[in-house]
Amino acid sequence: MRDDVPVALPSSRKLRALLAYLALAPRPVSRSRLCELLWDVPNDPRGELRWCLSKLRAALDEPGLRRIETEGDTAALRLGDMSVDAVVAAAAVAEGIETLSLDRLRALAQLFAGDFLDGLEVDRSPHFGSWLTAQRRRFSASHVAVLEHIIDLLPRGADEAGAYIDKWLELAPFDGRAHVALLENLARRGQFGAGEEHLVTAAELFHSEELDFTPLREAWQEIRARNAGATPCARSGPPFP
Structure with a gap:
């Protein structure tokens, strides 16, 4: 631009x-x-x-x-006064995502949109293909790290957390930490029914890939017990698209 x-x-x-x-x-x-x-x-x-x-x-x-x-x-x-989203994101990761403020993390999350060089494939260029695959994996992992730290810094049960958790699950559907974060957020808001529904969906997902679902089921039992007194409140949108 x-x-x-x-x-x-x-x-x-x-x-x-x-x-x-x-x-x-x-x-x-x-x-x-x-x-x-x-x-x-x-x-x-x-x-x-x-x-x-x-x-x-x-x-x-x-x-x-x-x-x-x-x-x-x-x-x-020579970038000079040019701003490149991927360069900004890479610099933030090098600086240390855990050191960034919540506002800066929010701004950083906005820079990630789709895969790195989404839709670009170059035929008969195996070296570039290998580099591109590595970069996409790198930026996807960085995106997940940004989302995870945002969720950690948000107030307990914040409405805002739901959108970040859903995005995390979209990027890493088999990441147990993302499922635990969603279940924790639902439990804090007293939405135990939604938590049970998500657990059923997640169990089918994990079993389809022959992955061990036991740790997630045990985590939900512990989360329910810890948040038993939470007051139910509304949440916009489904817990797990």
């Missing part, structure tokens, strides 16, 4: 892949590495790389400001 207007990029998937890789690269990347990453022995990989870099320059550079820099045999994307 520039001045709230989307910047037009060529439709080339490899150009978009190159942009993403350079955005996350901590230092300039050699041309040979970029060719190996994105081209499966084409006729002229360096020529295709030059084309992609020139198109990125046309889209990203501004008068007096070069964002795509090439020096010697390397290429780099």
Whole structure:
């Protein structure tokens, strides 16, 4: 985006892949590495790389400001005043999610929308495919960690917690901690019937994958006993879509 207007990029998937890789690269990347990453022995990989870099320059550079820099045999994307959601998220994780305030964690959670480079696949580029899979796994784990810490910092039984827990379960449906967090939130609000319904659904889910459901059932029994005096209150939306 520039001045709230989307910047037009060529439709080339490899150009978009190159942009993403350079955005996350901590230092300039050699041309040979970029060719190996994105081209499966084409006729002229360096020529295709030059084309992609020139198109990125046309889209990203501004008068007096070069964002795509090439020096010697390397290429780099200078972010400068640009904000990249993935870069911000990665920096927050490096800083330590457990050290962040609730407001900052809320803002960070808003940066995650779908998979990393959602929908982008590059044919015949196994090295890029491996990198992309690792990044998606990394950012999914970071998203879960952000959600978990938000839930820990929210007041007991807060309405707001439900949406974060549901998202956590969507990302990690077999994470017992997410199920326990949902059951705990329901019990604190006196919604024991909803907790029982979720337990039935979760049991079917775990059994479908031949996973041990006993710890979750035992956790619910302990949660019920601990919150036996909770007053029932309404909750918007289903406990587990």
